[in-house]
Amino acid sequence: MSRAPEFIVLTDAAARAVSGTNSRHAALIEDAFGVLVETPGGGVQLSGDSKSRGMAKRAIQSLASRADQGLEINEADVRVAIGQARIGSGAAPGGLPVGRRGQVAPKTPAQARYLKALTDHPLVFGLGPAGTGKTFLAVAHGAGLLLRGEVDRLIVSRPAVEAGERLGFLPGDLSEKVDPYMAPVWEALTDIMGVDQFRRRREKGEIELAPIAFMRGRTLSQAFVIVDEAQNATRLQMKMVLTRLGEGARMAVTGDPSQVDLVNARDSGLAHAVSLLDGVEGVGVARFAAEDVVRHPLVERIVRAYEADAAMNGRPD
Structure with missing residues (x-):
């Protein structure tokens, strides 16, 4: 040659x-x-x-x-x-105009498919290991919709497993109780929108960060809803939050089914919901693998090592 x-x-x-x-x-x-x-x-x-x-x-x-x-x-x-x-896949196509970053572009074909699913479907599940951009891209997509006036609110929810959802026992107002569990989302939003704009919109109620327990009994209309770390939501919680969707609402549900922190892992609502809803009209499912990890290269090797161990010992990954 x-x-x-x-x-x-x-x-x-x-x-x-x-x-x-x-x-x-x-x-x-x-x-x-x-x-x-x-x-x-x-x-x-x-x-x-x-x-x-x-x-x-x-x-x-x-x-x-x-x-x-x-x-x-x-x-x-x-x-x-x-x-x-x-x-031989080349560059992942597409990009997402949003906030002070100007454009958030997919870094892998899987991320490009995920962004397309978020555009095409009112309900999207993003499944895969840490570091694949599931949450960040969902936040970027939702922030873009909010900044362009396509939705009135951006609502982000996570199951507060560490607190057993008993946040009422913690000191402070709701924001002070919730912020420790929302830190990764808070960081993504401030990165995309800037600290000042994030604070202004949060104070106006256009951005809401809340544990899943605080979603009960609500109808979420004209909103983009992100359910993060959804593998730690129970089946009942998952059904509850999925049925909160109101007129003009869209939802992204993200998580890693292999990283369940619940006492009874079989009670996780994420894999159960996907098994029921995959293929239903209006529902998109985007799956990420170890090769889609875009953090430190060591993270991909860590993910692969755990996957190999799970396969060798007959445990679900």
């Missing part, structure tokens, strides 16, 4: 993103494909055999496309692009 260098013309922003700080991104691409990546100006020069160059080129073009959209490129993005280039 030919080892003649290949030059890929890129914008300055894309070339900087591909190179990364102290050429860290370029080094990751070199290690992954056994190529030499150089940035002499005006683009990237690749040296190596043609097959390796082809895969590296796909990864570089994926990163360049994201950079040209004004999106920040970090090491997680580089590793995702490398993984997709290896399997």
Whole structure:
């Protein structure tokens, strides 16, 4: 195979993103494909055999496309692009205009399918391991709907398993009781919307964070509802929250069926609800796997190790 260098013309922003700080991104691409990546100006020069160059080129073009959209490129993005280039999937299409980030783009094909499901269906289940973007993308989608005036409220609910749903015994008002359990969602919303806008909209009642126990007896109309960590909702809680949907409402239910914290894992309502509703008109189900993890690369290896252990010992994953 030919080892003649290949030059890929890129914008300055894309070339900087591909190179990364102290050429860290370029080094990751070199290690992954056994190529030499150089940035002499005006683009990237690749040296190596043609097959390796082809895969590296796909990864570089994926990163360049994201950079040209004004999106920040970090090491997680580089590793995702490398993984997709290896399997020939290329860049995940689509993007989500929202808040101060400008656009939140899917980093894997599974994330792209998830975003499409959120657009196409009033009820979507997002299932998979930690670090796959299930909650963040649901929050981004809901924040976008709220900012564009397509819904009146964004409601996020989680089962407060650690408190046994007995939040009334904790000191403080509802916000002070709830915030410790909503920290991951709070962080996602402030990242997307900014602290000031998040606070203003929360004070106006446009954003509500509440445990599932506080959803009983309500009808949620013209709202986007996110039920996070839903594997820790009981079957009765899941039925209750799913039937809260009112006129103009949409809902995303996210969780990892393999990480149930309930005393009786069989009482988890997430897998049960999916088994009943998968295939029902208006319901979408998006599934993520270990290869969709976009956190630290070690997280994917941890997830795979636990999956292998569960398979070896005959436990459900």
